[in-house]
Amino acid sequence: MALGRPGEEKSITDAKAVADWLGIPFRIYDLSAEWRHDVAAYIGETYLAGKTPNPCIRCNERIKFGLLPKAAFADGFGFFATGHYAKTGVDSQGRAYLCRAVDRKKDQSYFLYRVRKDILARTIFPLGNLEKSEVRRIAAEFCAPVASKGDSQDFCGGDAMSYVDAPDREGDIVDVDGNILGRHRGFWHYTIGKRKGLGIGGGIPYYVVGLDARENRVVVAFKERAVAKGFKISSPVWLASDNDLREASESGELFVKVRSAGEPKGPVELLGDTCIVPDGLSGVAPGQSAVFYRADYVLGGGIIDSILI
Numbered sequence: 001m002a003l004g005r006p007g008e009e010k011s012i013t014d015a016k017a018v019a020d021w022l023g024i025p026f027r028i029y030d031l032s033a034e035w036r037h038d039v040a041a042y043i044g045e046t047y048l049a050g051k052t053p054n055p056c057i058r059c060n061e062r063i064k065f066g067l068l069p070k071a072a073f074a075d076g077f078g079f080f081a082t083g084h085y086a087k088t089g090v091d092s093q094g095r096a097y098l099c100r101a102v103d104r105k106k107d108q109s110y111f112l113y114r115v116r117k118d119i120l121a122r123t124i125f126p127l128g129n130l131e132k133s134e135v136r137r138i139a140a141e142f143c144a145p146v147a148s149k150g151d152s153q154d155f156c157g158g159d160a161m162s163y164v165d166a167p168d169r170e171g172d173i174v175d176v177d178g179n180i181l182g183r184h185r186g187f188w189h190y191t192i193g194k195r196k197g198l199g200i201g202g203g204i205p206y207y208v209v210g211l212d213a214r215e216n217r218v219v220v221a222f223k224e225r226a227v228a229k230g231f232k233i234s235s236p237v238w239l240a241s242d243n244d245l246r247e248a249s250e251s252g253e254l255f256v257k258v259r260s261a262g263e264p265k266g267p268v269e270l271l272g273d274t275c276i277v278p279d280g281l282s283g284v285a286p287g288q289s290a291v292f293y294r295a296d297y298v299l300g301g302g303i304i305d306s307i308l309i
Contacts, residue, residue: 050213051287171216192285233302
C-alpha cells in the first residue's frame with residue numbers, strides 16, 4: 001500500500017526483503033487513493049466538526065482489514081495474517097471472536113473492533129500469544145532481515161492535524177459557566193482531556209472538556225468537573241449478541257476503553273446507546289471509540305457521540 005508518506009519506500013523494501021527471505025510471493029496493492037478518500041478526508045472533517053478522530057480505527061475498518069484482504073482473497077489467498085497484537089478465532093458455533101493480546105502494553109484489539117466478522121474469521125494474528133521481547137528474540141535467532149527494526153508508529157499518515165484544511169481562526173477559551181479565560185487559534189487544535197499548553201495561567205490546572213465548533217470555543221474545567229458519568233455512542237459494531245451484552249452489563253463484567261492505552265475501566269452499564277460509568281471516567285472525547293470488553297473478549301463498541309457530565 002503506497003501512501004506517499006515519509007519512510008514508505010523503506011517499508012516496502014523491508015517487506016520485500018522479508019518475503020524473499022521466507023520464499024513467498026510479494027505483491028503491492030496500491031490503495032493510496034482509497035486511503036485519501038476514506039481516511040485522510042475523514043480526519044479533517046472530524047476535527048472541524050469539533051470531535052477527535054481515530055484514524056487507525058478508520059483505516060483498519062476501511063483499508064487494512066477492508067479493501068486489502070478483499071483484494072488478497074480475490075487473488076486466491078485463503079487467510080490474511082498481520083503483525084497486530086491481538087487474538088482471534090472461531091468458536092464452536094462458527095462465530096468469529098476477538099481477544100486482547102498476551103502483551104498488554106502492545107495490545108491492539110481496541111483498534112480492531114470494527115473489523116467485519118467474515119474478515120476476522122479468515123484473519124491470523126501470529127503475535128497475539130507472544131510478548132514483544134520474545135518476537136524480537138525469535139526474529140534475531142532466525143536472522144530475519146528486520147529483526148532490529150524500530151517499532152511502527154500508531155498512525156501511518158504522520159501528523160493527523162496536517163489533514164485539516166482550514167486557516168487558524170481565533171476564539172475564546174471559556175469555563176463551563178461561560179467565563180472567558182483566554183484565547184485560542186482554532187478549536188480543532190485541541191482535544192478532550194488536554195491540560196498543557198492552554199495558555200491560561202498557572203495555579204490549579206484546567207482540562208479541556210468540550211469543543212464548540214459552532215461558536216469556535218474551547219471549554220475547560222478543573223479536574224473534578226472533567227469526569228464523565230457516562231456517554232452516548234453511535235454507529236455501533238457488535239461481535240457479541242444482545243444477550244451477551246445484557247448479561248455482561250447486568251453481571252458487572254462489562255468494561256470499556258475510550259483510549260487505546262491502559263486497562264479497560266469499569267464495571268460499566270450499557271443501556272441501549274448509553275454507557276453509564278458509576279465511578280466516572282476522564283478523557284472521554286466525542287469522535288473517539290468506546291470499546292467494550294468482558295474479560296479478554298472484545299464485545300464490540302461504537303463512536304462516542306456525546307458526554308454525560
